[in-house]
Amino acid sequence: MMAWKCRTPAIGGLRWSGMGVRPLVQSTLLVLVVLIVGGPLLVLLRTSFLPDGAMPMASLEFTFAQYLAVLSSGGTWGLIRNTLVYAAGSVVIGVALAGSFAWLTERTDMPGRISVRVFMFTWMTVPPLVIGFGWVLLINPSNGALNLLLQHLFGLSNNVLTPYAMKSMIFINSLAMVPTAFVMISGLLRNMDPKLEDAASVFGASRLTILRKITLPLLTPGISSIGIYLVMSTIQSFDLPLILGLTAQVPVLSTRIYTLSASESGISDYGLAAAYGTIFLLLAMLLMWMYFRATRASERYWIVGGKAFKPQRLALARSKYIALGGICFYFLLMLLPILILIWTSLLPFYRLPTFADLTHLSLQAYGRVLSRPLVRRAIGNTVELLFFSASVTVLIACFVSWFAVRQKGWAGKTLDLLSFAPMAIPPIVMGVAILVIYLRTPLYGTIWILVIGSVTVYLPFATRSISAGLAQIHTDLEKAANVSGAGWWTGLRRIILPLLLQQIVNAWLWIATHAGRDLSFSLLLMTTSNVVLASAIWLTWSYPDLSGASALSIILLVGLTVISAPIQIVAARKLERDG
Numbered sequence: 001m002m003a004w005k006c007r008t009p010a011i012g013g014l015r016w017s018g019m020g021v022r023p024l025v026q027s028t029l030l031v032l033v034v035l036i037v038g039g040p041l042l043v044l045l046r047t048s049f050l051p052d053g054a055m056p057m058a059s060l061e062f063t064f065a066q067y068l069a070v071l072s073s074g075g076t077w078g079l080i081r082n083t084l085v086y087a088a089g090s091v092v093i094g095v096a097l098a099g100s101f102a103w104l105t106e107r108t109d110m111p112g113r114i115s116v117r118v119f120m121f122t123w124m125t126v127p128p129l130v131i132g133f134g135w136v137l138l139i140n141p142s143n144g145a146l147n148l149l150l151q152h153l154f155g156l157s158n159n160v161l162t163p164y165a166m167k168s169m170i171f172i173n174s175l176a177m178v179p180t181a182f183v184m185i186s187g188l189l190r191n192m193d194p195k196l197e198d199a200a201s202v203f204g205a206s207r208l209t210i211l212r213k214i215t216l217p218l219l220t221p222g223i224s225s226i227g228i229y230l231v232m233s234t235i236q237s238f239d240l241p242l243i244l245g246l247t248a249q250v251p252v253l254s255t256r257i258y259t260l261s262a263s264e265s266g267i268s269d270y271g272l273a274a275a276y277g278t279i280f281l282l283l284a285m286l287l288m289w290m291y292f293r294a295t296r297a298s299e300r301y302w303i304v305g306g307k308a309f310k311p312q313r314l315a316l317a318r319s320k321y322i323a324l325g326g327i328c329f330y331f332l333l334m335l336l337p338i339l340i341l342i343w344t345s346l347l348p349f350y351r352l353p354t355f356a357d358l359t360h361l362s363l364q365a366y367g368r369v370l371s372r373p374l375v376r377r378a379i380g381n382t383v384e385l386l387f388f389s390a391s392v393t394v395l396i397a398c399f400v401s402w403f404a405v406r407q408k409g410w411a412g413k414t415l416d417l418l419s420f421a422p423m424a425i426p427p428i429v430m431g432v433a434i435l436v437i438y439l440r441t442p443l444y445g446t447i448w449i450l451v452i453g454s455v456t457v458y459l460p461f462a463t464r465s466i467s468a469g470l471a472q473i474h475t476d477l478e479k480a481a482n483v484s485g486a487g488w489w490t491g492l493r494r495i496i497l498p499l500l501l502q503q504i505v506n507a508w509l510w511i512a513t514h515a516g517r518d519l520s521f522s523l524l525l526m527t528t529s530n531v532v533l534a535s536a537i538w539l540t541w542s543y544p545d546l547s548g549a550s551a552l553s554i555i556l557l558v559g560l561t562v563i564s565a566p567i568q569i570v571a572a573r574k575l576e577r578d579g
Contacts, residue, residue: 040430044281094174143352258523281429406470
């Protein structure tokens with residue numbers, strides 16, 4: 001007797017089993033993304049119309065009093081001015097330095113290019129609060145190590161440097177911004193065909209003329225979009241303005257929202273914080289619109305065709321050692337805060353670095369802080385936050401990216417738009433919205449409220465990273481799998497996801513390290529049960545326990561570096577071989 005095998009028929013290139021699973025996954029994604037992105041925004045807007053003194057979700061009254069208070073206050077315009085000056089100044093300096101370093105690394109024969117790339121990639125994992133605390137110890141007016149060194153060397157009677165000023169905030173933030181800008185600008189230079197520069201060189205144009213009339217104009221749209229993106233990121237930043245700006249009495253929008261939402265007196269003004277958050281959101285949306293305008297203009301500057309190219313490196317002769325020395329000086333400036341934190345962590349209390357104190361160095365501060373139950377809980381919570389934030393975000397992003405790239409209907413476009421929307425939402429604003437939603441729920445005070453916040457904020461990065469890789473995979477692979485009898489889920493699991501492994505790993509590492517270094521969510525939503533290392537460092541520093549805070553900073557820094565550095569070393573070596 002002949003046995004007949006009944007196979008699920010394929011209609012329109014899809015198996016019936018796939019037709020059942022795919023709509024279910026798509027509908028679930030739509031509901032989930034709407035809840036985690038749209039829900040906080042709606043609650044934020046509703047809270048901004050609360051009357052004075054009303055608790056979120058506890059009143060149905062609707063009033064414009066909060067907006068009138070914000071717009072009629074002279075301090076509001078000062079906040080906006082401080083925010084824009086801080087962001088613009090940081091970006092101008094940071095992009096100028098990063099552009100110079102990127103050009104030297106990608107277009108010249110300067111030695112040590114692999115080390116430069118590894119340092120830049122790895123440094124992006126360094127928490128801003130660690131940098132801020134290090135610079136406070138270096139240039140604090142009363143006992144900063146650099147201030148006292150300058151007084152000793154030059155016989156000065158007054159302090160030259162202070163971290164508590166707008167100029168210092170801009171300088172420190174611009175140094176911290178260079179690695180991110182370097183990575184972005186390096187990609188532009190690496191993908192730019194140098195044929196126009198080579199042609200100008202043949203006709204006798206000088207290096208300066210080629211740079212001024214060809215290279216920089218061709219990079220204009222890319223540099224503009226990078227600059228706008230960095231301005232947007234800077235106005236959303238919270239760590240350095242909190243550490244330096246409050247003491248300097250230079251408030252910005254992010255710190256104002258925090259002080260209203262987490263008042264030290266115990267009286268929080270959520271309505272006013274939400275009104276400021278809405279204005280902050282509008283400013284971020286304006287910058288997003290400018291960013292899209294800049295990127296849409298990029299097709300006028302296309303110079304990369306289908307043919308492969310490999311740019312020739314410019315021979316710097318003896319100048320290459322001068323260039324390398326300049327980059328090393330920058331590295332020294334970046335390492336100084338870390339070195340002073342290491343020194344402070346090896347002493348029972350803060351002392352200026354001297355040879356005499358070398359005999360007093362010990363690991364007592366590490367043992368002391370690690371013996372505290374709060375710190376041990378913070379380490380465990382940090383590990384959970386890193387793992388679950390990165391894993392959940394990447395999992396959602398994989399499905400969202402598939403529907404956004406492969407699905408041409410309204411659902412795919414809606415998922416793509418919603419997943420990118422958090423880019424326009426400053427983390428401190430999202431933190432206020434999440435605080436308002438979960439304040440009276442069992443999730444408040446748990447690590448899961450931090451995971452929800454991280455997933456929401458980092459979803460745009462994950463979806464964009466994975467979507468870019470998915471767009472390079474031809475649909476013929478999925479069609480072939482379907483013809484062979486594989487359903488949608490099998491094709492996604494056995495073919496697409498393995499091919500996207502590099503993008504998935506990179507996104508996971510980026511999200512994990514950034515979730516571990518973030519201070520906005522961890523501080524705004526902090527309780528004794530969900531404290532993480534970032535908030536524990538802030539508490540220890542504020543106690544004050546400088547040696548303990550320094551020890552915790554180094555522990556966090558080493559942990560994040562161990563996660564990311566090996567991958568960056570492999571990636572940098574591959575780039576050097578390919579370039």
